[in-house]
Amino acid sequence: MTPKVAAIIPAAGNGTRMKLDHPKQYHQIGGAPLLVHTVRRFITHPQIDRTVVVVPSDWISRTVQMFEEHGLTHQSLTVIAGGRRRQDSVRAGLNTLNKDIDIVLVHDGARPLITHDLIDRCWKAVELHGAAIAAVPVKDTLKRGGSENRVTGTVDRDNLWQAQTPQGARRELLLTAYEAAADMDVTDESMLLEHANIPVTLVEGEETNLKITRPEDLPLAENIMQQSAPQAMEPRMRIGHGFDAHRLVKERKLVLGGVTIPYERGLAGHSDADVLTHALCDALLGALGAGDIGSHFPDSDAKFKDIYSINLLDQVIQLTESKGYGIANIDITVVCQQPKLAPHLGAMKEILAKACKTESQVINLKATTTEKMGFTGRGEGISCHAVVLLQK
Secondary structure: OOOOEEEEEEOOOOOHHHOOOOOHHHOEEOOEEHHHHHHHHHHOOOOEEEEEEEEOHHHHHHHHHHHHHOOOOOOOEEEEEOOOOHHHHHHHHHHOOOOOOOEEEEOOOOOOOOOHHHHHHHHHHHHHHOEEEEEEEOOOOEEEEOHHHOEEEEEOOOOOEEEEEEEEEEHHHHHHHHHHHOOOOOOOHHHHHHHOOOOOEEEEOOOOOOOOOOOOHHHHHHHHHHHHHHHHOOOOEEEEEEEEEEEEEEOOOEEEOOEEEOOOEEEOOOOOOOHHHHHHHHHHHHHHOOOOHHHHOOOOOHHHOOOOHHHHHHHHHHHHHHOOOEEEEEEEEEEOOOOOOHHHHHHHHHHHHHHHOOOHHHEEEEEEOOOOOHHHHOOOEEEEEEEEEEEO
16 A cells, blocks of 8 residues: 655745845745745655645745745645744644654755655655665765864765755654654754664765755756756646446445436445546546546545545645646546436536536536446446546
């Protein structure tokens, strides 16, 4: 079973070394505030279930507004107030996470060039080993200095690594490390874990995963963004396909496209088993490259028991909007021998259009039979195909 992963992004510092009149995480770079770039890398990652951004207390409302202006409005994104130290901010973020979160990744708000590949390698290393840190091997010769800036020796760089983020651990291990640390000052999560005698695995990071600390880092980061822009550019249009099937059983309501249809049997499932809406959700998630409906709304979660599937579609549409896409076209084919669905297609289109925040004209619904062939033809169940086209 794929673990649930949360990201905590501490961004509550003032960045005095940048010599700006505002915290560095709000400085414009590459057409958007630095923090927007960082957060976008996580909320667009299909494995990240929750993102908590920790900012100065007097910047919370401005941060929320800033995210909204840049399309970062997904329900999994939370903005909270930080503490005096980095470790206090991370602990505040940790306290907001539900117990269903398995893995926590902590990433500096001032590292906007993190890639999805490095995020992948970090959470997978945590899943395998319990705790992990992104780091790059030290390449330059290191000198030890003494009084009057005199060299007193050369440091052996074998087995020396320069720490980066993400740094992560299983949630319970990170909580254990915090308890063991008490009021000890630490510089990163790895130091917390080390103090608690929890092994930390090194994951080779990326030279471009730059932490913006000084004014001269800004043009360097801008240059990296420009060089990577063609590869990182999201397509203006995306296509997704979804399919679902459910068995017809007695003593269940038949719900399709949000409409309850009079019939002697209904579809079996953990939710209302609306096979049409489920196929549409899968098509949308497929277009986004965001997994499937089961990974977002697992049938092992009691809160989705008998849920009206249009509510699930609402959440998928929020995710679609958070990634900057709207619906250009939807084409759905329901395969059903009985009952006749033609009289209900109009009502379905109206419900789906409202949920998808679009006009009913862009939704095409078709109902067909299999001439009594197969499980649908024998009346054992109903299946559905959905295709969607998204546009920026």
